[in-house]
Amino acid sequence: MIVTIDGPAGSGKGKIAKYISNKWGFKHLDSGILYRNLAYKILKSQIDIKSTTEIKEIMKEQKNISFRNYKRLRSEKVSKIASIIATHKFVRDHINKFQRNFVNFNKKNSHFVIDGRDIGSVVFRNAELKLYIDVSEQNRAKRRYKQLIDSGEKSIYRQILKDIKLRDKKDKNRSVSPLVIPSGAIIINNNGNFLRTANQINKLIRNI
Numbered sequence: 001m002i003v004t005i006d007g008p009a010g011s012g013k014g015k016i017a018k019y020i021s022n023k024w025g026f027k028h029l030d031s032g033i034l035y036r037n038l039a040y041k042i043l044k045s046q047i048d049i050k051s052t053t054e055i056k057e058i059m060k061e062q063k064n065i066s067f068r069n070y071k072r073l074r075s076e077k078v079s080k081i082a083s084i085i086a087t088h089k090f091v092r093d094h095i096n097k098f099q100r101n102f103v104n105f106n107k108k109n110s111h112f113v114i115d116g117r118d119i120g121s122v123v124f125r126n127a128e129l130k131l132y133i134d135v136s137e138q139n140r141a142k143r144r145y146k147q148l149i150d151s152g153e154k155s156i157y158r159q160i161l162k163d164i165k166l167r168d169k170k171d172k173n174r175s176v177s178p179l180v181i182p183s184g185a186i187i188i189n190n191n192g193n194f195l196r197t198a199n200q201i202n203k204l205i206r207n208i
């Protein structure tokens with residue numbers, strides 16, 4: 001069984017996916033980490049982000065994509081590069097293949113919860129349950145601001161809101177796999193209390 005979770009930056013997809021993984025024992029795959037990993041490698045190697053040839057070189061050198069969630073992958077710099085490279089079809093194809101292989105390899109003894117931007121719409125279109133997480137821009141910016149401050153990064157709320165709007169624009173308007181509400185997805189309003197969101201999702205999973 002696959003549960004997909006899509007939604008914009010800062011909507012709480014990761015928290016919801018972790019919750020489902022713990023509560024139901026599903027394997028969690030955070031697809032954003034895969035983009036962030038590659039973005040981090042690009043940042044470190046100081047290549048020209050506009051050069052697709054150089055990005056392809058880095059991808060070739062990257063033997064295994066890791067999905068360990070290191071703190072350094074969550075910085076704003078990495079976020080920006082991740083959203084830029086995610087516009088390339090060759091990058092998306094590479095990362096989608098990795099995700100499908102991961103599921104195929106583990107499917108005999110696992111269920112999965114996978115979060116991202118195109119999971120229910122492109123990568124796992126036949127998933128048993130598709131969720132789309134909806135939260136206002138302002139609430140997302142507030143949560144992201146708190147996250148950054150708590151992790152010790154300097155941060156300005158107005159700048160975070162601006163970045164969130166920009167990232168949404170990029171994610172929703174790119175020509176390859178834009179962020180959309182997947183067909184058949186259930187929209188989860190995650191503006192309020194997490195417990196309410198969790199209860200709603202648990203009911204959906206119970207009824208699959």
Ligand code: DC
Pocket residue numbers: 009010031032033035036079082083084086115116117118119167171
């Ligand atoms: O969910 P996140 O913030 O960790 O994602 C980082 C970036 O990767 C984000 O700008 C969009 C991109 N991404 C994507 O395009 N498709 C996915 N399935 C997951 C992430």
